[in-house]
Amino acid sequence: MATARRLDPLPNTPFQYGPKVDFTFEGKPFSGFAGEPLALSLLAGGVRVFGRSIKYHRPRAPMCLHAHCSSCLMRVNGRPNVRTCDTPCVAGLSVERQTGWPGAGFDLLRAIDVVYPEELRHHELFTSSSALSRMATPYVRRMSGAGELPSGPPPLAFPVERQSVRVVVIGAGPAGLSAARRLSQSGEKAVLFEADALAGGRLLDGATRIEGDGDSTGWQRWKAWSDPATLPGIELLCRMPVVAIYPGRPPTVVAVGEDRARIVQPQRVILCTGSYDQLPLFGNNDLPGVMTPRALDRMVLGHGVLPAEPVALVGDSDETLRLSARLLERGVALAGVVTRRRDGPLVGALQDKKVPLVFDREVARARGGRWIHELELSPQRQREPDRLLDCALCVAEAPAAPAFELGHHAGCRVFFGSQGGYRIAIDDTGRTSRDDIFAAGHCAGAADVTTAIRAGERAAATCLESLAHTP
Amino acid sequence: MRDRADLVIVGGGVIGLSLAYHLARLGFSDVVVLEQGYLCFGASGRNGGGVRQQWSTEENVLLMKDAVRRYRRLSQECGYNIWFRQGGYLFLARDDASAATLEQNTKLQNRLGVPTRLISPAEARRIVPVLNLEGVRVCAYNPTDGVLFPFPVVWGMARIASDLGVEINTFTRVTNIDVRGRQIVKVVTDRGAIATRRVVNAAGAWSPQVARLAGVELPNKPYRHEILVSEPVKPFLDPLVSDLSNGTYFSQTMRGEICGGLSDPAEPSSMESGSSLRFLSRMSRSLMRLVPQLGSLKVLRQWAGYYDETPDGQPILGRVDAVDGFIQLNGFGGHGFMMAPAIGQLAAEWILRKAEHPIFSTCDLGRFARGEQRRETFSIG
Amino acid sequence: MPKTIVCRCEDVTEEDLKRAFERGFRDLESLRRFTGFGTGFCQGKSCLCHAARFLAAVKGGDDMVSDPPRTRPPLRPTPFAAFAGALPEADAGAEEKP
Ligand SMILES: Cc1cc2nc3c(=O)[nH]c(=O)nc-3n(C[C@H](O)[C@H](O)[C@H](O)COP(=O)(O)OP(=O)(O)OC[C@H]3O[C@@H](n4cnc5c(N)ncnc54)[C@H](O)[C@@H]3O)c2cc1C
Ligand code: FES
Numbered sequence: 001m002a003t004a005r006r007l008d009p010l011p012n013t014p015f016q017y018g019p020k021v022d023f024t025f026e027g028k029p030f031s032g033f034a035g036e037p038l039a040l041s042l043l044a045g046g047v048r049v050f051g052r053s054i055k056y057h058r059p060r061a062p063m064c065l066h067a068h069c070s071s072c073l074m075r076v077n078g079r080p081n082v083r084t085c086d087t088p089c090v091a092g093l094s095v096e097r098q099t100g101w102p103g104a105g106f107d108l109l110r111a112i113d114v115v116y117p118e119e120l121r122h123h124e125l126f127t128s129s130s131a132l133s134r135m136a137t138p139y140v141r142r143m144s145g146a147g148e149l150p151s152g153p154p155p156l157a158f159p160v161e162r163q164s165v166r167v168v169v170i171g172a173g174p175a176g177l178s179a180a181r182r183l184s185q186s187g188e189k190a191v192l193f194e195a196d197a198l199a200g201g202r203l204l205d206g207a208t209r210i211e212g213d214g215d216s217t218g219w220q221r222w223k224a225w226s227d228p229a230t231l232p233g234i235e236l237l238c239r240m241p242v243v244a245i246y247p248g249r250p251p252t253v254v255a256v257g258e259d260r261a262r263i264v265q266p267q268r269v270i271l272c273t274g275s276y277d278q279l280p281l282f283g284n285n286d287l288p289g290v291m292t293p294r295a296l297d298r299m300v301l302g303h304g305v306l307p308a309e310p311v312a313l314v315g316d317s318d319e320t321l322r323l324s325a326r327l328l329e330r331g332v333a334l335a336g337v338v339t340r341r342r343d344g345p346l347v348g349a350l351q352d353k354k355v356p357l358v359f360d361r362e363v364a365r366a367r368g369g370r371w372i373h374e375l376e377l378s379p380q381r382q383r384e385p386d387r388l389l390d391c392a393l394c395v396a397e398a399p400a401a402p403a404f405e406l407g408h409h410a411g412c413r414v415f416f417g418s419q420g421g422y423r424i425a426i427d428d429t430g431r432t433s434r435d436d437i438f439a440a441g442h443c444a445g446a447a448d449v450t451t452a453i454r455a456g457e458r459a460a461a462t463c464l465e466s467l468a469h470t471p
Numbered sequence: 472m473r474d475r476a477d478l479v480i481v482g483g484g485v486i487g488l489s490l491a492y493h494l495a496r497l498g499f500s501d502v503v504v505l506e507q508g509y510l511c512f513g514a515s516g517r518n519g520g521g522v523r524q525q526w527s528t529e530e531n532v533l534l535m536k537d538a539v540r541r542y543r544r545l546s547q548e549c550g551y552n553i554w555f556r557q558g559g560y561l562f563l564a565r566d567d568a569s570a571a572t573l574e575q576n577t578k579l580q581n582r583l584g585v586p587t588r589l590i591s592p593a594e595a596r597r598i599v600p601v602l603n604l605e606g607v608r609v610c611a612y613n614p615t616d617g618v619l620f621p622f623p624v625v626w627g628m629a630r631i632a633s634d635l636g637v638e639i640n641t642f643t644r645v646t647n648i649d650v651r652g653r654q655i656v657k658v659v660t661d662r663g664a665i666a667t668r669r670v671v672n673a674a675g676a677w678s679p680q681v682a683r684l685a686g687v688e689l690p691n692k693p694y695r696h697e698i699l700v701s702e703p704v705k706p707f708l709d710p711l712v713s714d715l716s717n718g719t720y721f722s723q724t725m726r727g728e729i730c731g732g733l734s735d736p737a738e739p740s741s742m743e744s745g746s747s748l749r750f751l752s753r754m755s756r757s758l759m760r761l762v763p764q765l766g767s768l769k770v771l772r773q774w775a776g777y778y779d780e781t782p783d784g785q786p787i788l789g790r791v792d793a794v795d796g797f798i799q800l801n802g803f804g805g806h807g808f809m810m811a812p813a814i815g816q817l818a819a820e821w822i823l824r825k826a827e828h829p830i831f832s833t834c835d836l837g838r839f840a841r842g843e844q845r846r847e848t849f850s851i852g
Numbered sequence: 853m854p855k856t857i858v859c860r861c862e863d864v865t866e867e868d869l870k871r872a873f874e875r876g877f878r879d880l881e882s883l884r885r886f887t888g889f890g891t892g893f894c895q896g897k898s899c900l901c902h903a904a905r906f907l908a909a910v911k912g913g914d915d916m917v918s919d920p921p922r923t924r925p926p927l928r929p930t931p932f933a934a935f936a937g938a939l940p941e942a943d944a945g946a947e948e949k950p
Contacts, residue, residue, distance in 0.1 A: 054703075054892070055863035056855070063860070063898075067928070070861050070893035079767050081702050081893065081929070117853070119868055123551045123623050123886070130547045137556050137725075145705040145727025149601065154763030157756070157936035195928075243934075244925030246748050254748060254925075256934040263748075263938060276897045281866055283854030365854045401901035408923035416917045418908055421901025509882045516885070622885050642879075702893065702929050746924050752938035759936055766936065769929035772895060774922075 004044050007304040007330055014204050014222055015302045023093035032089035035197075036303055039065065039072045039084040042095070043299070043307040048288055048371050050074060050084065052099040054146060055120060056113035059104075059370045061288030065295035067195065068276045071286075073146065074098060080147025088197065098147040105370075109143070160261045165191050167463065168253050168266040169234075170242045170406060173201020174210075174449045175441025175456035176272030177225050180234045182460035188467070189233045191264060193255045195241035199226045201274055202442075202449050205294055206301030207323040211450045218449065237262070245269070247411040250436065267470070268436050268463050271407050271424060272456055275400035275442035280314070283365025285396070289372035293320050293395045301326055308392035310335035312375055314363055315397030321346035323395070328353055335391035338363065338377060361387055366394060403443045410437055420445065430459025438463050473638050475666040477501035478822070479658045480673055481645050481681050483508075484515035485625050485808050486800050487673035489815025490822075491637045492549075492628035497819055500636030503665055504629075505658070507644035511625050513675045515808060517776030519698055519730055521711050521722065522809040523560045523616040524585045527576050527849040530830065532583045534813045541812035542619060549627030553619045554725045559710035560616035561595060563607045569715040573611040576849060580613070587613040599708055601762045618711055618722045621808055628815075645674075648685040653795045655685065669796040669822075676742070676777035678787075678801035685794050690839055691781050691802045692740040696732060697750035699773040701765070703727030712761065718851050719757040729768065733757055734851065740780075746773045778804050783844035786810075788818070789831035798822065799836060804850055858906075859899035861892025869906050880907060881921045890921070893929060 009017055018034025025042065032041025039062045042050070049059040050072050062072040067086035075096045076082040084095070100107030112120065125140070126133040167183060169176050172194035180192045192199070200222045202208050208218025216224075228236055239257055246252040250265040277292035279285045289308060293315060299305050301323075310333040313324050324337050325346070336356035341347050350357060361377035364386065368374070375389040402423035404414045413425040413433035423445040430438045440459035441452035478494070480487045483506025491504050506512065522542060524535040539557075546552045564570040573589060580587040590612050592604035598612065633639050640662070647659035648670060657666045674681040676693035703726045711722035721731025733754055751773050759766045781787055781802035791797050800818055803810060820826040838844060856866040864887045877886040880903065889903055890896035900920060908917045 053860065053863045058855075058857075058863065060860070068894055068897040073893065080704055081769065113855075117855075119865065119871060122888075123626075125552055127546045127550050127552050130544045133546050133552060133554075134543075137554065140554075141556070141706050141725055141727075144725060145703045147702075148705050149707050150764045150767040152764075152767075154759070155766040155931065155933040157759070157766070158931075158934045160937045241928060243927045243930045244746075244748070244751075246925075247745060252748055254935075254938065256926075256930050261934050261938065278898060278901060281856050281858065281902060283856050286855075286857040286860050399901075401897070403897075404920075405923045405927055408920065409925060409927075414920065416904055416908070416914055416920070418905050418914050421904055422920050509879050511882075511885065626886070701932070748935070748938055751925065751935045755932040755935040755938075758932055766933035767931050769931050770926055770935070771893070771929055772891075772924050773926075774924045 004046055004305070004307045006044055007300065007306060009304055012219065013302055014198055014200060014219060021089060021091035023089065023091065023095060025095045026097065030095070034090060035088050037065070037085045038076070038087040038089045038093070038095065040299060040303050040305045041089040042084060044305045049105050051097055051104050052107050052109070053286070054144065055122070056116070057100060057107050057109040058113055058286060059288050060286070062295060063279065063291050064277055065291070065298050066277065075147055078152035079150050158256070158259055158261045160263060163191065163262060163264050165189060165264055165266055166467065167268045167270065168193065168264055169270045169272060170253070171201065171272035171274055171443070172199035172236060172238070173272060173274045173441060173452070174203055175446065175452040176201070176270070177203070178453045178456035179270050179272055179440060179460035180231055181225065182457045183464065184231045184233050186464050187233065188464060190235070192234050192236045193240050193242050194236065194238045197239055199236055199238060204302065205297045205319070206326050207293070207297050207319045208449050209318070209322065210453065242406060245406050245410040247409065251410050268438070268467060269410070270459050270463055271437065271439040271443055272441045273403035273406055273443040275402045275420070277400050278398040280363065280396050280398040282363045285366065287366045287368050287372050288370060289368065289392065290366050290394045290396065293323050293397050296393070296395045297323055300330060300332060306332060308371070309333040310391055311393045311395065312336050312338065312389050312391035313395050314338040316340050317397055318346060320395070320397050321350065324355065325349055328355065336389050338389070358387070358389070360384070363396060400442060402445055407432060407437070407439055407443065410434060412437055412439070417445065429462040430455060431462060435466065472640055472643070472663055473503055473665060474663065476503040476638070477667065478669045478671065479665055479667045480504045480671045481658070482506065482513070482673035482675060483510045483629070483639065483641060484513045484673060484675050485621070485811040486675070486803065486814065487671065488625055488628040488632065489811040490671060490673065490800060490818050491632040491639070493815040493819035494822065495632045495635035495637050497823055497825065499823055502637045504637060504639045505643045505645050505660055506639070506641045509641050510629055511622055513677070514776045514779065515621060515625050517698070517774060518621055518808050519720065519722065519732065520619045520621045520808065521560070521720065522555070522619060523613070525560055525562065525576060525580060525587055525611060525613050525616060525849070526847065527572070527579070528845070528847055529579065529583060531847060532580055532585060534810060536583065536585065538810055538813035539615065541816065545624065545627065545812065549631050551623035551627035551630070553623045553627065555617055555619040556725065557615050557617035558722070559598070559612055559614040561598060561710040561712045562611040563595070563604070563712065563714045564609050565606050565716040566608070570609045572848065573609060577611055585613060586615060587611055598710060599712060601707060601764065602712065603761060603763055612710065616711070618724070620725060645681060645684065650685050650794055653793065655794060655796045669798065671798045671800055673800045675801060675803070675807070676779040678779060678799070682799070685797050687791050687793055687797060689787060689799070689801070689836065691779050691787065693742055693777040694738055694740050694780055695743050695775050696778045696805060697747060697773060697775045698730065698732035699751065699754060700724070700771050701729040702769045702771050704768065713851055714757065714761060715851070717757060719754070719761070720851055721758065728771065729758070729765065731758070742777070744775050744777065746775055779807070780804050782839065784847045784850050785834055785845065787834065787836050788814070789835040791836050806850065858902045859889035859892065861894050862888040864889040864899065866906070869903060873910060880904060880918060883907070884921055
């Protein structure tokens with residue numbers, strides 16, 4: 001298995017390295033670049049297993065890199081269960097893995113996974129005798145729970161800033177940025193909350209392309225749009241996720257940063273919360289080294305950290321095919337691309353570069369112990385044999401799930417569709433079932449960045465119109 | 472769905488199912504349970520799972536002693552582990568009045584065989600080292616109280632009841648109770664009618680609505696009660712801790728989460744079940760006062776359910792004057808879950824006329840008209 | 853058979869969903885409570901859609917899937933300290949100051 005490496009930094013990425021800094025990982029000296037996600041400092045330094053799952057003690061390592069899958073949790077500076085993909089690397093951190101016995105890397109409790117190959121019926125354990133159940137309880141208790149209580153000086157209550165502003169936009173991805181631009185152009189004042197360290201969302205992906213009105217890459221658009229000077233009247237707050245909307249009138253929007261909170265009761269809210277990347281369902285889809293295309297995009301194209309190679313890519317979308325090509329350009333070895341797309345320029349380009357393409361197989365399972373080493377591909381038609389694809393990293397694509405939650409908090413109608421999942425219900429103009437809340441982009445079911453950008457602008461226009469009608 | 476039954480139970484919460492379970496175990500299973508949602512839709516699927524014997528009346532202490540006995544064997548009886556963990560309940564008193572209450576209750580409980588002890592804050596800290604007990608005068612600790620995981624209790628009772636022949640219909644809403652003269656003739660649902668002469672109202676916070684379908688007015692009122700859980704961490708808290716000064720309670724679940732809530736005197740009666748920032752904020756303050764390092768522990772989820780409250784804090788049990796065969800088992804406020812196995816057994820025996828129990832005459836609906844209310848002074852949350 | 857993980861936080865497999873369904877946990881909320889998917893750190897962000905899709909498939913259509921379980925705050929795990937100061941002093945009750 002190839003070891004992790006750092007690629008030469010590119011001059012034009014949105015993510016720029018800070019100076020090299022030192023921290024400790026399980027007591028040993030470690031280093032990373034200031035400001036990069038801690039998970040990447042760890043991967044670059046050769047850490048493979050980040051933790052163990054709660055029930056079967058299966059190994060866990062970053063899967064989404066966008067702070068939603070919880071597969072990268074560690075204890076950081078005495079706080080349990082910190083998402084290392086969402087924690088910037090800074091000098092002096094103390095970082096530890098927290099699950100597993102004797103440790104997360106080598107964990108004897110993994111035996112549970114082997115002993116219960118089918119299912120562990122946790123509701124039915126130890127029910128044969130009450131005495132047995134009482135005896136087992138303290139042990140079961142010690143085994144559950146993740147991490148120890150926080151240590152270190154207890155925190156004070158976060159300072160809370162209350163703000164009155166007419167419009168709040170949640171999420172500074174393609175939809176949110178385009179909504180904010182529209183508001184700004186009309187002279188409206190708004191707060192734009194973003195959870196990530198940088199505004200941009202999917203514009204930050206190296207594989208994003210925007211079609212129509214002057215084709216551009218995501219990064220080009222990001223450069224043009226994310227400069228606060230181009231957004232007069234808009235207060236952009238990064239690393240400030242909105243964690244709740246309480247549904248009164250006006251709604252109460254609560255955003256929480258590292259050590260401060262902000263509460264706003266705006267007249268209008270535009271939800272541009274995007275979506276969560278998913279993995280397809282196949283055997284051992286949780287194996288370390290299996291991740292979403294956008295996770296690898298950010299790791300390699302964005303931050304120049306390659307945890308392992310060769311890389312196998314599984315998916316049919318333009319983004320996944322473009323990601324393959326861009327990885328090649330960066331000198332990353334590809335094990336192959338498993339896709340149902342047989343022709344078109346993106347596929348042709350990969351063929352020209354002699355990338356092994358697998359057209360008629362789907363992933364049956366990933367194999368490996370603590371990290372993936374091969375994919376088992378089964379034929380779509382019977383009779384053909386299974387195939388194994390050696391790889392040290394695998395990205396696999398599945399429909400992203402719209403981030404409908406904040407809309408649901410606020411009482412907006414949501415509905416289910418198999419492509420993706422639950423999404424916020426909107427009309428053609430971006431109105432939700434609440435007349436003071438609008439939604440645009442992936443959270444309302446948009447399929448791509450180009451559509452999301454248009455939807456953001458439209459929702460903002462509808463929002464402005466509705467404000468014009470209120471005194 | 473059956474079209475007739477000897478007895479229909481409205482409400483698939485812990486009370487309705489405990490009755491069905493105990494009836495079935497006594498050999499009586501011509502029973503249909505009707506639940507408008509899924510099992511655990513009501514308070515039974517939203518509570519903290521606290522089980523205590525520290526009460527202020529003899530009736531409740533004895534009832535809860537019996538309930539604890541039953542909960543200790545329920546996992547084995549019903550095949551689902553309810554993870555009943557007797558880590559104790561630790562009450563904290565900050566003022567003279569609550570200190571006096573604890574002292575008085577402890578005497579009563581000791582007389583009835585519950586091993587509660589009045590202890591100093593220093594001793595309490597030996598039980599829960601992370602507690603900040605500044606300002607606490609005295610504590611009461613009973614090591615045999617505990618917490619359990621509520622859902623399997625309901626599922627388990629449902630499973631055994633239906634194995635024994637009780638029909639349980641979820642997503643079936645009672646829309647009318649047909650009464651001729653003083654006699655019930657049938658229960659109408661959105662999925663058809665069931666002919667029956669006996670109906671049990673175990674509809675929790677909805678019980679006044681259900682009673683009204685039979686022309687009976689109940690004095691119960693629903694109040695939202697909010698609660699939350701934190702991220703799971705390794706065990707550090709054995710007992711459930713309750714601060715009497717503001718009704719905060721919190722315990723650590725088997726999964727390692729901190730689970731708790733607090734009372735809110737400003738909460739109006741309503742069928743509101745949304746979450747509030749007010750609760751989250753007050754609970755965060757209160758927890759940080761009691762265990763300062765919880766400030767950097769993370770909240771995973773807040774939610775809400777209803778307390779089904781009666782004017783005197785005691786449930787409404789047994790017959791009503793106006794309608795024959797209409798039996799009440801409701802009004803359990805914030806403590807119906809813990810009482811359920813004892814109540815279910817007593818009610819089953821009483822319904823089958825196998826045993827009488829004074830609770831069905833002292834806690835009936837008629838007590839309000841007779842002016843015989845007896846207030847339980849030790850309700851929390 | 854290797855495990856196919858639907859919920860990484862609580863280790864819920866596709867097989868778990870099937871068996872829970874067979875045992876009568878046939879709506880999303882019951883399925884969630886029985887298997888535990890969506891009750892961990894991510895509160896459903898990487899599993900709810902899989903579970904809902906599973907139900908749509910066994911029940912025969914997207915419209916057979918009900919509204920999602922009520923989404924409750926906070927959207928992501930958030931320290932208690934972030935909320936402790938969220939109410940104006942007067943509302944919170946002075947005695948609860950940490
Ligand atoms: C947040 C919270 C924390 C709590 N903590 C504790 C605790 O720690 N310990 C404790 O002992 N108790 C606690 N309680 C109280 C406890 O949960 C309740 O007392 C108990 O669950 C009541 O059970 P029940 O069966 O009476 O009501 P429910 O569980 O509410 O069941 C009533 C059922 O009736 C159904 N129903 C209503 N109307 C109809 C109709 N027309 N047709 C069909 N079905 C209908 C409802 O859907 C509901 O499922 C708590 C409650 C809450 C809300
Ligand atoms: S939450 Fe960090 S990798 Fe998904």
